[in-house]
Amino acid sequence: MRIDHDALVIGAGGAGLWAALELARAGVSTGVLTKLYPTRSHTGAAQGGVCAALGNQEEDHWEWHMFDTVKGGDYLVDQDAAEVLAHEAIETVIELEHMGLPFNRTPDGKIDQRRFGGHTRNFGEGPIKRACFAADRTGHMILQTLYQSCIKAGVQFYDEYHVVDLLFEGGEGGDGGRAAGVVAYRIADGELHTFGAKAVLLATGGNGRMFSITSNAHSLTGDGMSLVYRHGIPLEDMEFYQFHPTGIYGIGILLSEAARGEGGTLLNADGERFMSRYAPKAMELAPRDMVSRAIYLEIRDGRGAGPKKDYVYLDVRHLGRAVIEEKLPDITEFARVYLGVEPLTEPVPIQPTAHYAMGGIPTDLRTRVVRDEANTVVEGLFAAGEAACVSVHGANRLGTNSLVDLLVFGRRAGREMAAYCRAAEAPSIAADVEEPVRSELEALRTRPEGESPSALKAELATLMMDNVGVFRTAKMMATAVAGVAAIKDRYTRVRVRDTGRIFNTDLLEARELGYLIDGAEAMASSAIARTESRGAHSRDDYPERDDVNFLAHTLAYRGEAGPSLRYKPVTITRFEPKPRTY
Amino acid sequence: MQVDLRILRFDPERDAAPHWESYRVEAEPMDRVLNLLTTVKAEQDGTLTFRRSCAHGICGSDAMLINGRNRLACKIRVDQLGKKITVAPLTGLPVVKDLVVDMDTFFSKYRSVMPFLIADSPAPERERRQSQADRARYDDTTKCILCAACTTACPSFWAQPSYVGPAAIVNAHRFIFDSRDDAGDERLEILADKDGVWRCRTIFNCVDACPRGINITRAILEVSRAVVERSV
Numbered sequence: 001m002r003i004d005h006d007a008l009v010i011g012a013g014g015a016g017l018w019a020a021l022e023l024a025r026a027g028v029s030t031g032v033l034t035k036l037y038p039t040r041s042h043t044g045a046a047q048g049g050v051c052a053a054l055g056n057q058e059e060d061h062w063e064w065h066m067f068d069t070v071k072g073g074d075y076l077v078d079q080d081a082a083e084v085l086a087h088e089a090i091e092t093v094i095e096l097e098h099m100g101l102p103f104n105r106t107p108d109g110k111i112d113q114r115r116f117g118g119h120t121r122n123f124g125e126g127p128i129k130r131a132c133f134a135a136d137r138t139g140h141m142i143l144q145t146l147y148q149s150c151i152k153a154g155v156q157f158y159d160e161y162h163v164v165d166l167l168f169e170g171g172e173g174g175d176g177g178r179a180a181g182v183v184a185y186r187i188a189d190g191e192l193h194t195f196g197a198k199a200v201l202l203a204t205g206g207n208g209r210m211f212s213i214t215s216n217a218h219s220l221t222g223d224g225m226s227l228v229y230r231h232g233i234p235l236e237d238m239e240f241y242q243f244h245p246t247g248i249y250g251i252g253i254l255l256s257e258a259a260r261g262e263g264g265t266l267l268n269a270d271g272e273r274f275m276s277r278y279a280p281k282a283m284e285l286a287p288r289d290m291v292s293r294a295i296y297l298e299i300r301d302g303r304g305a306g307p308k309k310d311y312v313y314l315d316v317r318h319l320g321r322a323v324i325e326e327k328l329p330d331i332t333e334f335a336r337v338y339l340g341v342e343p344l345t346e347p348v349p350i351q352p353t354a355h356y357a358m359g360g361i362p363t364d365l366r367t368r369v370v371r372d373e374a375n376t377v378v379e380g381l382f383a384a385g386e387a388a389c390v391s392v393h394g395a396n397r398l399g400t401n402s403l404v405d406l407l408v409f410g411r412r413a414g415r416e417m418a419a420y421c422r423a424a425e426a427p428s429i430a431a432d433v434e435e436p437v438r439s440e441l442e443a444l445r446t447r448p449e450g451e452s453p454s455a456l457k458a459e460l461a462t463l464m465m466d467n468v469g470v471f472r473t474a475k476m477m478a479t480a481v482a483g484v485a486a487i488k489d490r491y492t493r494v495r496v497r498d499t500g501r502i503f504n505t506d507l508l509e510a511r512e513l514g515y516l517i518d519g520a521e522a523m524a525s526s527a528i529a530r531t532e533s534r535g536a537h538s539r540d541d542y543p544e545r546d547d548v549n550f551l552a553h554t555l556a557y558r559g560e561a562g563p564s565l566r567y568k569p570v571t572i573t574r575f576e577p578k579p580r581t582y
Numbered sequence: 583m584q585v586d587l588r589i590l591r592f593d594p595e596r597d598a599a600p601h602w603e604s605y606r607v608e609a610e611p612m613d614r615v616l617n618l619l620t621t622v623k624a625e626q627d628g629t630l631t632f633r634r635s636c637a638h639g640i641c642g643s644d645a646m647l648i649n650g651r652n653r654l655a656c657k658i659r660v661d662q663l664g665k666k667i668t669v670a671p672l673t674g675l676p677v678v679k680d681l682v683v684d685m686d687t688f689f690s691k692y693r694s695v696m697p698f699l700i701a702d703s704p705a706p707e708r709e710r711r712q713s714q715a716d717r718a719r720y721d722d723t724t725k726c727i728l729c730a731a732c733t734t735a736c737p738s739f740w741a742q743p744s745y746v747g748p749a750a751i752v753n754a755h756r757f758i759f760d761s762r763d764d765a766g767d768e769r770l771e772i773l774a775d776k777d778g779v780w781r782c783r784t785i786f787n788c789v790d791a792c793p794r795g796i797n798i799t800r801a802i803l804e805v806s807r808a809v810v811e812r813s814v
Contacts (some may be wrong), residue, residue, distance in 0.1 A: 039686065039728050040641040097709040100699030100762065102717060102724050109711035134724070140640065148698035188678065216637040253638045334638060337657055340612060454624035483805060497628025500595045503679040506628045 001402045005031040006421040009199040012038035015385030015410030016203035017146035022414025024153040031195040033161040042217045046139025047260030049131030052089035052401040056110040057129035062086040072118040073533035075577035101145040115261040118287040118398040158186040169427040174232020180427035181378030190501035198424040199417040206386040207519040211354035212461035213256035224387040226515035234555035236389040237359035239527035242376045245291040247353025249311040257399040260284040262314040269305040282582035289396040289536040292352040313347035360389040367413040373568035384409040395535020450495025453510040477548025479526035522556040589598040590670035611661035632681040642729030652731035652791035672734035693755040700765035716761040721757040726793040732788035748788040755801040779806045
């Protein structure tokens with residue numbers, strides 16, 4: 001079946017929904033495709049807050065937010081992008097409030113703000129209250145509010161349509177072609193649909209499911225990243241993957257940084273606030289990469305708690321019942337439900353959990369996808385949110401900046417696409433574009449023999465967790481590169497068990513495993529080639545940052561014998577790279 | 583421990599009617615039902631079909647009927663259920679396959695109550711002010727994740743499928759009692775309809791079913807009271 005719109009938005013999390021809203025307001029014919037229902041998107045799991053220099057609690061300036069973002073990202077951040085992020089954060093948060101977002105309030109009725117890791121006053125002097133929040137369900141309220149606004153604006157949704165290919169006109173995406181639409185698999189009945197459009201936005205989120213301990217939803221399999229990679233467009237900075245310090249032990253469900261923002265502490269087995277050894281000034285509110293490394297070192301040096309000495313504690317007992325129940329109700333419940341631990345009276349066992357891809361689909365400030373070190377634009381193709389790399393997070397993202405990113409650049413994407421659609425002609429699409437993906441899906445379904453994709457997925461997740469995690473060595477990364485290649489080969493022979501047409505999740509999970517493998521391949525290869533330590537990429541053989549050779553973004557291009565790597569310079573405007581201490 | 587898991591299965595491409603299948607699964611007391619379903623799908627029967635995404639009670643994908651009560655599969659633990667566990671799809675919505683139900687009518691009921699802020703005054707340059715007390719007035723109903731557990735646990739909905747249902751009323755409540763909103767009367771008009779709030783018989787199944795702990799019956803009563811006050 002063939003459906004045409006002027007614009008397509010792939011993914012209905014915060015970035016996709018805001019883009020769709022802008023497109024609807026501009027009167028552009030738009031379809032939003034999501035493999036879930038929009039309100040299931042993982043933006044809804046974000047807890048602690050969204051930073052904007054509103055200054056409601058104390059003096060603040062967007063330039064301070066910009067500086068914190070650049071320093072937090074270990075100077076790999078493109079500073080023109082960080083400027084856009086910090087500056088436009090203010091108006092996007094205000095606009096969200098106007099849309100109805102129920103922020104917590106100060107006594108005089110303004111949006112309430114609290115502390116978060118790495119956010120400081122006056123270029124690093126001390127912590128600042130910058131995170132605007134709605135209890136500890138800020139992401140939930142952002143997702144609901146944007147979905148509500150989309151309903152109000154009459155946005156057309158295609159719920160449970162799984163995008164399985166991108167279409168280009170006049171050549172491959174990586175070779176001068178222009179975006180022309182997508183092929184999508186309707187989950188309800190297994191039918192393929194061709195969607196034609198002038199402009200396509202990839203707002204498909206991250207790929208944390210390539211790790212065994214993760215805060216990410218099952219749906220986060222890096223679909224958009226993989227699809228561009230398969231069409232010759234590179235992935236940027238994939239080696240920079242954030243491990244959030246406070247995942248629930250053994251499961252990885254997130255306990256928000258808001259717990260530390262409100263005054264929660266981290267303790268080792270001896271009951272010691274070990275952060276004093278690693279970040280004496282910022283303590284528990286140091287950036288996430290530093291806190292995760294500190295936890296890793298405490299455990300490695302035998303100061304972990306529990307029978308296997310493999311976790312540490314998050315302690316909120318001293319905050320008192322009122323703060324915990326009013327400002328941290330959800331994460332308190334997570335500890336009760338998933339660990340059987342009562343945070344009012346007991347410290348909570350935690351470990352770092354795979355959380356966020358700083359890297360992704362390279363874009364310019366206008367959210368247009370770019371395909372090389374000269375920032376050559378792929379016409380008609382856009383990306384925003386976690387799927388994209390603009391790059392505002394550099395080597396390590398600050399807490400709350402994921403929400404800021406998807407709001408600011410989701411909004412920009414919608415406006416940019418609306419302008420593009422007014423000027424562009426509708427592309428032409430060949431008749432047989434569904435054929436390649438139809439054959440791939442048929443092969444998965446009908447191969448007579450083959451191993452189970454779910455077992456292979458578990459193997460991939462363990463391989464990546466063990467070897468491309470918080471601390472890396474050349475040997476570990478080499479193991480990952482070889483292991484991913486072997487898994488990629490075995491993947492060509494997997495077979496699904498469900499051969500039906502209707503709601504075949506077995507088939508789609510197998511397809512998603514292919515996307516995860518692509519992401520893991522780009523990540524492991526980009527990581528081993530970066531012979532320095534920067535932000536979340538930390539290796540024992542190269543413990544120092546190397547600005548002479550690696551103040552540069554990695555671009556990983558897909559190749560038959562593994563990815564080929566190129567590098568592009570970092571944009572530096574206001575802040576020269578300095579040593580990073582907290 | 584060993585768990586006896588019974589699942590109501592239905593594949594429209596193979597089965598004339600739903601039927602029970604039994605599985606024996608090795609489980610830990612702290613495992614959730616979603617872990618058991620995932621294990622069955624990975625190790626015993628890849629055709630078992632259910633929705634899931636976040637796996638920690640936030641996205642609302644995996645509401646189902648577990649040991650006779652609507653629960654999120656990712657939030658209810660084996661130690662809360664015992665060694666015999668039965669799982670069936672939500673009641674009152676068409677079954678697509680196994681534990682997957684068609685959510686379209688549920689979401690159209692949600693859309694029917696105008697679940698979005700309507701403010702008549704032009705937006706100020708900064709935020710609209712709201713007191714902490716006014717913000718607290720509708721806090722409970724902002725927690726809804728649209729999982730459908732409440733509506734599909736409601737006997738009034740089973741008896742009268744045109745009833746708008748508790749989830750839609752909860753989402754109307756969230757705006758009716760928001761001091762920034764100006765369209766409360768229009769929503770109350772919609773809910774004063776024969777398929778609106780009056781179908782609620784205060785059976786409290788919705789309160790038991792809600793995975794977010796929302797006091798749904800109280801929210802419905804507050805809306806009912808507002809409907810009455812409006813018509814006097």
